[in-house]
Amino acid sequence: MIVYRLARHEMRLFAGLALWLARRTEGTTGGRVFGYARGQGATLLGLAFVCLVETVGVAVMLRDMPLAHDVMLVLDIYTVLFVVALHAAGAVRPHVLTADALRVRYGAQVDLRIPRTAIAAVRRETRMTHEPAPDALDLAVGSQTTVTLELAEPVVHTTMLGRRRRVRVVRLYADDTAGLVRALAPG
Template sequence: MRRPALVMVPWLLVRHELRLLASLWLWVTRRTHGTEGGGAAFGYVRGQGAMMFGFAFVCVVESVGMSVLLRDWPTAHHVVLVLDVYTVVFVIGLHAASVVRPHVLHAAGGTLRIRRAVHVDIRIPLDRIASVRRELRMTHEPADGELDLAVGAQTSVTVELAEPVTHVTFLGRRREVRVVRCHADDPGGLVRAVDQAREGYAVP
């Protein structure tokens, strides 16, 4: 039986926060998620770190400023301080999730796993891929059957499918997609690895 939306949303939010905390732990311990069993990882966060830590620094400065402004109102000060600390942890957690949850190609298992932090994790069977190519895009218009996972407003790899796969959104809505665009730090390497895996060769 499908759970009511009002019940599902809080659970999805809690699960999201738990995954962020787990990502922080994996990041600190220098481990990655989903690469067990010989999967080849392809990162997508190069250039994002400076922006994310810059945002976190702004949040810290804002926290200090609010602490000064609210020093005569202890209750408000404590509430705002908790929210500010949570915001900093949230921002760093998002970056950590992107680092420890890379795209993963399981050649032996015949699956390409495209991810974006803890928000997107879509598994694409290699036999459903019609073509994969390096394609830099800086603008993305929403379209039916297409999933754009931009990093820094850009995607660099386009995967076209012969058969659609199901993408489950953050709030649990299911979409059938035939085109997936994502970013990779080494788009050429990802494209070559997928092509080799589709042809039955081992991923270097």
């Protein structure tokens, strides 16, 4: 079951890459979109560049060992694509606010629907450190969250590997923090 979930996650990553290249988004119809990929874009694309340089370096070092060269080339190219797909997954799966719910997402890993009636308080709060708490879900981008949602009733979050837990506090990052807080504020 774990292998299935990991394979599904990778397929969603690469589907996100295809959507990103086609300049499309997933699951945003009928809602207001709040992105978060800008906060991680430079870091992930910088990492992809470093992986690409490493690919070239290893290819040169292993040029006299054809089997090792070919194996490492395949693995290195896969790694570069994987890192770019991580960024793409965040870009094509933004947070989505509809009339009845906020869909909080984090790439291909998290897709949590929070009914608007369950949101007791929302505030702009920039946090760089996140102490693990059993009832909190922290979706940091670049080790930072900018919005804190306190829930009147817990919602069930299912992890990528299928573990379920109830959360009462959700901290997330949004490129347009003020806009998301305004849109969620009562009145």
